[in-house]
Amino acid sequence: MSNIIEIKNLTKSFENFKAIENVNLSVRSGSIFGLLGPNGAGKTTTIKTMTGRLTFSSGEISILGLDVRKDLKGIHQQIGVVSESQNLYENLTVWENIDFFRELYNVEKKNTDNIIETLSLLDKRNEKVSNLSKGLKQRVLLARSILHSPKLLFLDEPTSGIDPSSSFEVHDFILRMKELGTTIFLTSHDMEEVDSLCDEVAFIDRGKIVASGSPKYLKKKFGTNEVEVSYLDREGKEAVQCFNMDDGDVFEKISNMNLKDRILSIHTKEATMKDVFLSVIKNDKGVSR
Numbered sequence: 034m035s036n037i038i039e040i041k042n043l044t045k046s047f048e049n050f051k052a053i054e055n056v057n058l059s060v061r062s063g064s065i066f067g068l069l070g071p072n073g074a075g076k077t078t079t080i081k082t083m084t085g086r087l088t089f090s091s092g093e094i095s096i097l098g099l100d101v102r103k104d105l106k107g108i109h110q111q112i113g114v115v116s117e118s119q120n121l122y123e124n125l126t127v128w129e130n131i132d133f134f135r136e137l138y139n140v141e142k143k144n145t146d147n148i149i150e151t152l153s154l155l156d157k158r159n160e161k162v163s164n165l166s167k168g169l170k171q172r173v174l175l176a177r178s179i180l181h182s183p184k185l186l187f188l189d190e191p192t193s194g195i196d197p198s199s200s201f202e203v204h205d206f207i208l209r210m211k212e213l214g215t216t217i218f219l220t221s222h223d224m225e226e227v228d229s230l231c232d233e234v235a236f237i238d239r240g241k242i243v244a245s246g247s248p249k250y251l252k253k254k255f256g257t258n259e260v261e262v263s264y265l266d267r268e269g270k271e272a273v274q275c276f277n278m279d280d281g282d283v284f285e286k287i288s289n290m291n292l293k294d295r296i297l298s299i300h301t302k303e304a305t306m307k308d309v310f311l312s313v314i315k316n317d318k319g320v321s322r
């Protein structure tokens with residue numbers, strides 16, 4: 034699979050402040066890629082430079098083989114963007130909001146109805162957007178972003194502030210788009226979401242990429258797998274002990290505890306993406322960038 038996004042040594046400064054610095058990223062065509070990091074790390078800025086909403090100070094960005102600085106129009110025809118601050122026309126209906134963009138994209142009128150059906154918005158098509166929940170508005174934004182069948186979709190925090198069932202619908206949408214061959218570039222604070230959806234992720238901290246790879250690789254590299262033994266101590270009180278799987282024969286160690294019939298449970302605890310996050314992101318509370 035070839036790379037649909039290539040970023041080389043990207044730096045974006047706001048006056049003297051480097052919001053992102055020397056970022057290098059490659060995204061494989063047809064994959065779901067997640068850019069993760071704490072608040073203010075530079076995720077939205079990275080997306081905005083890729084989609085042409087921000088100019089950048091130095092470096093190179095190639096999207097679909099096109100140079101962002103030279104062929105933004107060609108790129109825009111092939112990408113869809115759902116950003117954090119994107120607005121809908123609140124006084125128009127769902128159908129009108131989507132059809133307005135269909136006209137801008139200059140695609141067939143039947144696309145509006147097809148997309149409304151794809152995003153399960155048929156029963157809301159004549160509803161004013163101002164009456165919709167945040168989850169439904171997000172669905173309208175997703176619908177709007179795929180009217181022109183983009184090859185690459187940028188989703189900036191697509192499940193931020195919506196309930197679990199609406200998040201599930203967004204995840205389902207993302208996976209369906211992947212099945213159709215669309216590449217997805219998303220940002221998220223939800224480590225479980227990222228683990229279940231993304232083929233590759235990169236962590237950004239204070240404007241710099243600090244780790245990247247598949248969730249499986251990163252969990253192995255930065256997390257620790259543990260065995261948790263819950264048992265009754267000699268006074269009959271519940272106690273817990275954890276063993277690192279990388280520290281020798283865990284089952285011998287448990288056997289050496291002489292617990293016999295006092296064992297309540299033994300669980301393996303696999304590393305999570307949250308463990309990876311906490312391991313690669315420096316705690317910078319109180320430090321101003």
Ligand SMILES: Nc1ncnc2c1ncn2[C@@H]1O[C@H](COP(=O)(O)OP(=O)(O)OP(=O)(O)O)[C@@H](O)[C@H]1O
Nearest residue numbers: 047050052070071072073074075076077078079322
């Ligand atoms: N237009 C701007 N002018 C000056 N500084 C900016 C501007 N836009 C972003 N920044 C700064 O750049 C840094 C990166 O911001 P960015 O919005 O990219 O972070 P983020 O990772 O998307 O954060 P969040 O998770 O909170 O959305 C922050 O310190 C932010 O204050």
